[in-house]
Amino acid sequence: MAYDISKQELVNLYELETLNDFAIDFMKAVGATDEEASIIADGLMTASQWWHPGQGQGLEKLFRYQRRIKGGGIIPNAPMEWITDGPSYALLDAANGFGYVAAYRAMHRAIEKAKNTGVAMVGVRRSNHFGIAGYHALQAAKQGLIGWSFTNARAEMAPWGSTQVILGTNPWGIAIPRKDTHAIVLDMALTMSGKGMMRWYQQEGRDMPDNWALTPDGRVTTDPASAMDGPLLPIGEYKGYGLSLITDVLSGVMTGALFGQSVFQDESNYNVGHMMLAVSPSAFMKQDEFDNRLEALVDEIKSAPAIDAKRPVVLPGEIEFQRMSERERDGIPVSKETVEGLRKLAAEIGVDCPL
Amino acid sequence: MAYDISKQELVNLYELETLNDFAIDFMKAVGATDEEASIIADGLMTASQWWHPGQGQGLEKLFRYQRRIKGGGIIPNAPMEWITDGPSYALLDAANGFGYVAAYRAMHRAIEKAKNTGVAMVGVRRSNHFGIAGYHALQAAKQGLIGWSFTNARAEMAPWGSTQVILGTNPWGIAIPRKDTHAIVLDMALTMSGKGMMRWYQQEGRDMPDNWALTPDGRVTTDPASAMDGPLLPIGEYKGYGLSLITDVLSGVMTGALFGQSVFQDESNYNVGHMMLAVSPSAFMKQDEFDNRLEALVDEIKSAPAIDAKRPVVLPGEIEFQRMSERERDGIPVSKETVEGLRKLAAEIGVDCPL
Numbered sequence: 157m158a159y160d161i162s163k164q165e166l167v168n169l170y171e172l173e174t175l176n177d178f179a180i181d182f183m184k185a186v187g188a189t190d191e192e193a194s195i196i197a198d199g200l201m202t203a204s205q206w207w208h209p210g211q212g213q214g215l216e217k218l219f220r221y222q223r224r225i226k227g228g229g230i231i232p233n234a235p236m237e238w239i240t241d242g243p244s245y246a247l248l249d250a251a252n253g254f255g256y257v258a259a260y261r262a263m264h265r266a267i268e269k270a271k272n273t274g275v276a277m278v279g280v281r282r283s284n285h286f287g288i289a290g291y292h293a294l295q296a297a298k299q300g301l302i303g304w305s306f307t308n309a310r311a312e313m314a315p316w317g318s319t320q321v322i323l324g325t326n327p328w329g330i331a332i333p334r335k336d337t338h339a340i341v342l343d344m345a346l347t348m349s350g351k352g353m354m355r356w357y358q359q360e361g362r363d364m365p366d367n368w369a370l371t372p373d374g375r376v377t378t379d380p381a382s383a384m385d386g387p388l389l390p391i392g393e394y395k396g397y398g399l400s401l402i403t404d405v406l407s408g409v410m411t412g413a414l415f416g417q418s419v420f421q422d423e424s425n426y427n428v429g430h431m432m433l434a435v436s437p438s439a440f441m442k443q444d445e446f447d448n449r450l451e452a453l454v455d456e457i458k459s460a461p462a463i464d465a466k467r468p469v470v471l472p473g474e475i476e477f478q479r480m481s482e483r484e485r486d487g488i489p490v491s492k493e494t495v496e497g498l499r500k501l502a503a504e505i506g507v508d509c510p511l
Numbered sequence: 512m513a514y515d516i517s518k519q520e521l522v523n524l525y526e527l528e529t530l531n532d533f534a535i536d537f538m539k540a541v542g543a544t545d546e547e548a549s550i551i552a553d554g555l556m557t558a559s560q561w562w563h564p565g566q567g568q569g570l571e572k573l574f575r576y577q578r579r580i581k582g583g584g585i586i587p588n589a590p591m592e593w594i595t596d597g598p599s600y601a602l603l604d605a606a607n608g609f610g611y612v613a614a615y616r617a618m619h620r621a622i623e624k625a626k627n628t629g630v631a632m633v634g635v636r637r638s639n640h641f642g643i644a645g646y647h648a649l650q651a652a653k654q655g656l657i658g659w660s661f662t663n664a665r666a667e668m669a670p671w672g673s674t675q676v677i678l679g680t681n682p683w684g685i686a687i688p689r690k691d692t693h694a695i696v697l698d699m700a701l702t703m704s705g706k707g708m709m710r711w712y713q714q715e716g717r718d719m720p721d722n723w724a725l726t727p728d729g730r731v732t733t734d735p736a737s738a739m740d741g742p743l744l745p746i747g748e749y750k751g752y753g754l755s756l757i758t759d760v761l762s763g764v765m766t767g768a769l770f771g772q773s774v775f776q777d778e779s780n781y782n783v784g785h786m787m788l789a790v791s792p793s794a795f796m797k798q799d800e801f802d803n804r805l806e807a808l809v810d811e812i813k814s815a816p817a818i819d820a821k822r823p824v825v826l827p828g829e830i831e832f833q834r835m836s837e838r839e840r841d842g843i844p845v846s847k848e849t850v851e852g853l854r855k856l857a858a859e860i861g862v863d864c865p866l
Contacts, residue, residue, distance in 0.1 A: 244599040245629030245794045274600030275632045275788075279795055302761070315824040318815035330757050340760075342753035367722070374818035391747025398697035398827035401812065402685050405695075406657070409804045410795050416811040433630075439600045440634055440765050449764045456771040457756065460673035463729035469670040472753035 167209060168495055169487030174510050175215060176201050182218050182498075185507045186225050187232030188254070196221070196256045199287040202294070205483050206343075206476035209491040212352060213288050216494050221254075222501060229423050230254060230284050236261065239412075244269055244276040247411060252425065255286035259430050263295045263303060266434035270301055274439030279411035280430040285309075285420075289329030290343030290473065296434045297331035297339035300443065304433040305329040308408040310420035313347055314387035315401075316394040319374045321387050322416050325350060326403040331473075333437075334454070335447040341473030346400045347388040354380040407431040522564060523850055524842030529865050530570060531556050537573050537853075540862045541580050542587030543609070551576070551611045554642040557649070560838050561698075561831035564846040567707060568643050571849050576609075577856060584778050585609060585639050591616065594767075599624055599631040602766060607780065610641035614785050618650045618658060621789035625656055629794030634766035635785040640664075640775075644684030645698030645828065651789045652686035652694035655798065659788040660684040663763040665775035668702055669742035670756075671749040674729045676742050677771050680705060681758040686828075688792075689809070690802040696828030701755045702743040709735040762786040 179197035188196065203213035224230040234253025238246060246265050250258035262278040269276035286292065289305045296303025309324030325345035332340040349368040357364045358380040366376050369383035377383050390396025408415025413429025420426050437446040454471065462468045483489075495511045502509035534552035543551065558568035579585040589608025593601060601620050605613035617633040624631035641647065644660045651658025664679030680700035687695040704723040712719045713735040721731050724738035732738050745751025763770030768784025775781045792801040809826065817823045838844075850866045857864035 240795065242794055243628040244625075244631065245791075247795050270599075273598040273628055275630055276599065277630045277790060302765075315812050315815045317817050317819065317822050318824045319818060320815040322811050322815055330753070332757060332760050340756070342750070342757060344747070344750045344753065346747075348747060391750055392699070392701075392703060394827075395697070395699045395746055398685070398699065401695070401808075401827065402687060402697060404808060405687050405805060406790075409808055410657075410790075410792050410801060412796055412800075412804075415804070416808050435632060435761075435765075436600075437765050439597055440595065440602050441767055445767075446765060449767075449770070450760060453756075453759060453764055453771050456677050457670050460670045460675040460677055462672050463674060464672070467672050469673045472749075472756065 166492045167489035168492060168511070169489055170511065172201060172205070172484060172488055175204065175488055175490070178498075178502075178507075178510055179215065179218065181507050182502065182505075183221065185505045186222050189233050192232060192254055192257045195260045196254060196287075199256045199260075199291045201488075202291050203288045204488045204490070205480040206288075206290070207479075209489055209494065210352070210356065214488075214494075215490055215498060217287070219497060219501065222505065224284070224423075227423055229426060239281075244273045246276075246278045248278065248280045249412075250280050250283040252282055252284070252427075255284035255428060255430070256291075258283040259286035259292045259305065259307070259432065260295065262430060263292045263305065263432040263434065266432045267296050267299055267301055267303075270296075270434035270436045270439075271299075275435050276433070278432045279407070280432075281411040281413040281427065282425075283413065283428045283430055284426050285428060286430055288343060289327040290331065290341045290476075291329065292430075292432060293329035293331035293343075294339060294341055297333040297341070300333050300436075300438070302333065302435040302437060303329070303331045304435075306403050306407045306431040306433075308404045308413065308415055308419050308429050311417045312351070312388045313390055313397065313400055314370075316390070316397040319370055319372055319387050323397070323400040323404055324419070325388065326400045326407070328403070332450070334450060338477040339473065340454075340471050341476065343473070343476075344391075346396045346403065347390055348396075350388065351384065354384065358384070521847045522844035523847060523866070524844055525866065527556060527560070527839060527843055530559065530843055530845070533853075533857075533862075533865055534570065534573065536862050537857065537860075538576065540860045541577050544588050547587065547609055547612045550615045551609060551642075554611045554615075554646045556843075557646050558643045559843045559845075560835040561643075561645070562834075564844055564849065565707070565711065569843075569849075570845055570853060572642070574852060574856065577860065579639070579778075582778055584781060594636075599628045601631075601633045603633065603635045604767075605635050605638040607637055607639070607782075610639035610783060610785070611646075613638045614641035614647045614660065614662070614787065615650065617785060618647045618660065618787040618789065621787045622651050622654055622656055622658075625651075625789035625791045625794075626654075630790050631788070633787045634762070635787075636766040636768040636782065637780075638768065638783045638785055639781050640783060641785055643698060644682040645686065645696045645831075646684065647785075647787060648684035648686035648698075649694060649696055652688040652696070655688050655791075655793070657688065657790040657792060658684070658686045659790075661758050661762045661786040661788075663759045663768065663770055663774050663784050666772045667706070667743045668745055668752065668755055669725075671745070671752040674725055674727055674742050678752070678755040678759055679774070680743065681755045681762070683758070687805065689805060693832040694828065695809075695826050696831065698828070698831075701751045701758065702745055703751075705743065706739065709739065713739070
């Protein structure tokens, strides 16, 4: 079986439908509406099919949702409200509801508008963690549009030349639709890596690359432990710092959400901001022409010889979609730790657990 | 005097107005209209004020323009044509005209549209090198909008895991308007560095960082010479490859320009593509509110203590605008080599040379 999970991790395999149904039942039991539960389950399933369980974006999220709802930080069926709505823009107040749901609604509003005007951006304020950025971008690609999702996040990156964390990893999801096959999907943080990956290196006793994080006093290091309390380093050095700052302006400043050090701090009011951009290629040229030209570029890319024959050149998202196919065939891995925890939690909240 | 130019470079200093007038006269003498000459001179002056002469984006460009016009690759007063024009999009066929002019017109069309609809994207096909990306983004910021300029460029980057160059450095300019002061301007290539900088390291006999470029057979190296024929490395490794690919889709594939390995190859038809995005913050919230929130984020950033007290934290573009102020006071440096060449060329084409 061909998925790459940490050797320390023990997993069970389940069918997609089983996990999806369970995620829906679970979310409804903690207060989500049918629509909310479906969107969230779809996001978690996408993450589970694209990545390994250690990524923490699959069913593991259910623990957090239950805890955050219980604590009042996430409000199911929140009275989300459209604050402003124009030809190519709109702004949604998510009223501390689910980030997945708010971002989903915003991207679908952007898609609808972009179909009319060519291009649209829709922002979200008072939201929560929106899950995986690529999921929201993919919504646009599924309808033949280019999607770009932005969000701010907890401060983990310092302005270039400082160690004081002010900006987030501020992930981007960008999806380009292809005819008759999976979209190109780039799902990436604006940092070189993250604390989760650093912890894994630490557990494995491995050195990390020296461009992942600094020590709290600003020294370069390859020791994950000594950088665990330091700032994550941006992609492209000062460039990634600039991109993260601009992302916070688009998703935080311009939406009315929190930004900088304040976002994701108060458990009862994370007030995360997102921005969704949708672009209709068929505004610019005939759909067929776009499709054919894109395939010509893809052919160029895919025909580039690999440095290491065992690692052929791939498009952004290609490995993730290959993994998705494998998992449709073989089942989706869930770590045993997660399975045990979910069994217990499901019993507590009165949901049947098929795991 | 506080500009940082290579110690090997000898420069003369000139007043902005002198250089600007000369650039206009020069461009008109090689066929540019008054409007074209003004736009190009403004771009060259901005580059001359922001960067050092070695960057090659200042008056040095005049040699190239004259040569490319003579060779038929750039057509002054080209019959540019709007191919399509909708509520939040438009597409300009630049008819092999000046890249600066085409991108300027496209961004101004995007600004005009975004003022009505909130957000707009305007593409350009059959263009030439558009100068500095930040100049075009700045056009939007000068009118209180957020600007983002994309372009494709000559293949110098390989898909991640290959050494075959297919994608360009595909620079981005992003500008965020600030009230009563200079915009935040991020002007960056999607590669860690460029061949020009590598040549400078080579001349200086210095090692370069090992994440700038590979050898032609795909080895990591710190020797500029051995990577001079190899691919430039993207920011954030595979992430920057993805960003460059997506930039080529937006600016090349979706505009009808050339893309991938083909763009910038045929001297008589570079057929470069650009994409301009303009966003109106006042579509999302009151302008005052946006301004105040942005300044609050800027304050957070600027109050971050520096690791090295001699290198305080700066905003993207801040150093460039400082340099601009210094040069307004002290004069703009032009390398003696450039001055001598321009004197000769000006005499040839019958333009008075004040240098």
